[in-house]
Amino acid sequence: xxxxxxxxxxxxxxxxxxxxxxxxxxxxxxxxxxxxxxxxxxxxxxxxxxxxxxxxxxxxxxxxxxxxxxxxxxxxxxxxxxxxxxxxxxxxxxxxxxxxxxxxxxxxxxxxxxxxxxxxxxxxxxxxxxx
Amino acid sequence: xxxxxxxxxxxxxxxxxxxxxxxxxxxxxxxxxxxxxxxxxxxxxxxxxxxxxxxxxxxxxxxxxxxxxxxxxxxxxxxxxxxxxxxxxxxxxxxxxxxxxxxxxxxxxxxxxxxxxxxxxxxxxxxxxxxxxxxxxxxxxxxxxxxxxxxxxxxxxxxxxxxxxxxxxxxxxxxxxxxxxxxxxxxxxxxxxxxxxxxxxxxxxxxxxxxxxxxxxxxxxxxxxxxxxxxxxxxxxxxxxxxxxxxxxxxxxxxxxxxxxxxxxxxxxxxxxxxxxxxxxxxxxxxxxxxxxxxxxxxxxxxxxxxxxxxxxxxxxxxxxxxxxxxxxxxxxxxxxxxxxxxxxxxxxxxxxxxxxxxxxxxxxxxxxxxxxxxxxxxxxxxxxxxxxxxxxxxxxxxxxxxxxxxxxxxxxxxxxxxxxxxxxxxxxxxxxxxxxxxxxxxxxxxxxxxxxxxxx
Numbered sequence: 001x002x003x004x005x006x007x008x009x010x011x012x013x014x015x016x017x018x019x020x021x022x023x024x025x026x027x028x029x030x031x032x033x034x035x036x037x038x039x040x041x042x043x044x045x046x047x048x049x050x051x052x053x054x055x056x057x058x059x060x061x062x063x064x065x066x067x068x069x070x071x072x073x074x075x076x077x078x079x080x081x082x083x084x085x086x087x088x089x090x091x092x093x094x095x096x097x098x099x100x101x102x103x104x105x106x107x108x109x110x111x112x113x114x115x116x117x118x119x120x121x122x123x124x125x126x127x128x129x130x131x
Numbered sequence: 132x133x134x135x136x137x138x139x140x141x142x143x144x145x146x147x148x149x150x151x152x153x154x155x156x157x158x159x160x161x162x163x164x165x166x167x168x169x170x171x172x173x174x175x176x177x178x179x180x181x182x183x184x185x186x187x188x189x190x191x192x193x194x195x196x197x198x199x200x201x202x203x204x205x206x207x208x209x210x211x212x213x214x215x216x217x218x219x220x221x222x223x224x225x226x227x228x229x230x231x232x233x234x235x236x237x238x239x240x241x242x243x244x245x246x247x248x249x250x251x252x253x254x255x256x257x258x259x260x261x262x263x264x265x266x267x268x269x270x271x272x273x274x275x276x277x278x279x280x281x282x283x284x285x286x287x288x289x290x291x292x293x294x295x296x297x298x299x300x301x302x303x304x305x306x307x308x309x310x311x312x313x314x315x316x317x318x319x320x321x322x323x324x325x326x327x328x329x330x331x332x333x334x335x336x337x338x339x340x341x342x343x344x345x346x347x348x349x350x351x352x353x354x355x356x357x358x359x360x361x362x363x364x365x366x367x368x369x370x371x372x373x374x375x376x377x378x379x380x381x382x383x384x385x386x387x388x389x390x391x392x393x394x395x396x397x398x399x400x401x402x403x404x405x406x407x408x409x410x411x412x413x414x415x416x417x418x419x420x421x422x423x424x425x426x427x428x429x430x431x432x433x434x435x436x437x438x439x440x441x442x443x444x445x446x447x448x449x450x451x452x453x454x455x456x457x458x459x460x461x462x463x464x465x466x467x468x469x470x471x472x473x474x475x476x477x478x479x480x481x482x483x484x485x486x487x488x489x490x491x492x493x494x495x496x497x498x499x500x501x502x503x504x505x506x507x508x509x510x511x512x513x514x515x516x517x518x519x520x521x522x523x524x525x526x527x528x529x530x531x532x533x534x535x536x537x538x539x540x541x542x543x544x545x546x547x548x549x550x551x552x553x554x555x556x557x558x559x560x561x562x563x564x565x566x567x568x569x570x571x572x573x574x575x576x577x578x579x580x581x582x583x584x585x586x587x588x
Binding site for chain 1: 143146150
C-alpha cells in the first residue's frame with residue numbers, strides 16, 4: 001500500500017506539499033500550546049454558580065434527558081424532508097424554459113413520487129396530533 | 132431498465148398495499164406476484180424486449196452481466212419470499228413496509244449491477260444500505276436488533292463516507308465520474324487516483340464484509356431478525372460483489388498489477404478469519420454469519436483474478452451461495468433453538484427438511500455434484516489463470532477443507548444424535564420450495580451451463 005502511494009507521489013511534485021504540512025503542525029501546535037497555557041497560568045476559583053451549565057442566563061431546572069413524545073420528532077423530521085424536497089423546485093424554476101417538456105415530465109415524476117410519500121404518511125397517521 | 136423502474140414502482144405499491152389491504156395474506160400475495168412480475172420483465176429484457184428507452188447519458192448500461200445477475204437476484208428473492216414471507220409477519224406490525232423496503236433494495240441492486248458512473252455506484256450502494264439499516268432494526272423491542280441496527284448504521288455510513296471521499300479524489304484528478312475515462316491511466320497513476328482507489332477498495336471491502344473490514348458482520352447478522360439476515364447475507368452481498376468486480380474491472384482495470392497483491396492479502400485474511408472463527412461458534416446463526424464471511428473470501432478470488440472465468444464464476448457463485456444459504460436460513464427460522472444442539476435428531480422428525488438442509492450444507496462446503504463445488508472450482512480456476520500467487524489457491528483449498536468441519540457439525544447433529552427439536556408450523560408451500568431450491572442446487576452442480584449460457588445469448 002505504501003509503495004503504491006509512493007509510486008503515485010513520485011510523479012506529482014511531493015515537495016509542494018511541505019507548506020501544507022507546516023500549516024498542520026502550526027495549527028495543532030498552537031491549539032495545544034494555548035490549552036496548556038490557559039490551564040497552567042489562569043487562576044482557579046470554582047464556585048457553585050460558576051460550575052453550573054450556562055443556559056442563556058436562565059436558571060437550569062430538571063434533567064434534559066426526559067422522554068418526549070415521538071410526535072415532535074416525527075413532525076420535525078417530516079418537515080425537514082419536505083422542506084428539502086421543495087428546494088429542488090428552485091433550480092427547476094431557473095431552468096424552466098431550457099429544460100422544455102422533458103424537464104417538465106421529469107419534475108412531474110418527482111412530484112408524483114413526492115405526493116405518494118405525502119399520502120403515505122397521512123394515511124399512516126404520522127401527522128395525527130391528538131392520540 | 133425494465134426492472135429498475137418496475138422495482139421502484141413496486142416499492143411504492145407495497146407501501147400503499149399496507150394501507151389499503153387489511154389481510155396479511157393479501158399483502159403477501161401482492162409482494163409475491165410483484166416479485167414474479169419483476170423477474171419476468173427482467174428476463175424479457177434479456178431477450179430484447181425493453182419497455183422503456185430512457186437516455187441515461189451512458190451512466191447506466193444494462194449489459195449481459197448485469198441483466199443475468201439481476202435475474203439471479205430476482206429469482207433468489209422470489210424463492211426467498213415463497214419460503215420466508217410468512218415469517219416476516221412475526222417481526223413487527225409494519226408487514227407491507229418490509230416488502231416495500233425489499234423492493235427498494237432490489238432497485239438499488241439493479242443500479243449497482245449496471246453502473247457506468249461512480250455517482251450511480253454511490254446511489255445504488257446507498258439505496259441498498261439505508262433500507263437494510265431499517266430492516267436490521269425492525270424488531271423494535273429486541274435489544275440485540277437495536278444494537279445491530281445502530282452498529283450497522285454508524286459503521287455503514289462511515290464506510291460510505293470513505294467511498295465518497297474516494298470518488299471525490301478521483302474526480303479531482305480525472306474530472307469525470309465515468310468509469311471508462313477513469314480507466315485511461317498511464318503507467319504511473321497520480322497520488323490522487325491511487326488514494327481514491329484505495330478508499331473505494333476499503334469501502335467496498337467493508338460492504339462485502341471482507342477482512343479486515345468484517346467486524347460489523349457477525350453482530351449485525353446475529354442481531355437482525357433471521358428472515359432479514361437471510362436476505363442480507365445472500366442477495367445483497369452478491370450484489371455488492373457484482374459492483375465490486377465491475378468497479379475494479381472498468382475503472383481500475385489498467386492498474387491491475389498494482390492492486391492485485393492487496394486484493395490477494397484481503398482474500399487470504401477473509402478466508403482465514405471467516406473459516407477459523409466459524410469453527411468455534413455454538414449458535415448456528417452466528418456460524419452462518421461467519422460462514423458468509425468465509426464465502427465472501429471465495430468471491431474475493433474473482434475480484435482478485437478479474438478474467439473471463441472470474442466473471443462467469445462470480446455469477447455461478449452468487450447463484451449457488453444465495454440458493455443454499457436462503458434454504459438453510461429458511462429452515463433455521465423454523466427452529467426454536469438456534470444452537471447446534473437444537474438440530475439434534477432433526478432427521479428423524481423432519482426427514483425432508485433435514486435432507487434438503489444437508490444438500491445446502493454440502494453445497495456450501497463445496498462437495499462435488501452440488502453447485503457450490505463448481506462455483507468454487509471456477510473461482511480457483513480463475514485465480515490460477517492469473518499465473519501469479521499459487522499460494523493463494525493452495526490456501527483457499529485448505530480453508531475449504533476447514534469449512535467442512537463446521538458445516539458437517541450440523542449434519543452430524545441432524546442425523547447422528549438423539550433429540551426432539553421443537554419446530555414451528557411448516558406449510559406444504561415451504562416444503563415444495565425447499566425441494567425446488569435443493570433441485571436447483573444439484574442441477575447447477577451438474578449442468579452449470581444452464582445458467583452460464585444466458586451470459587452469452
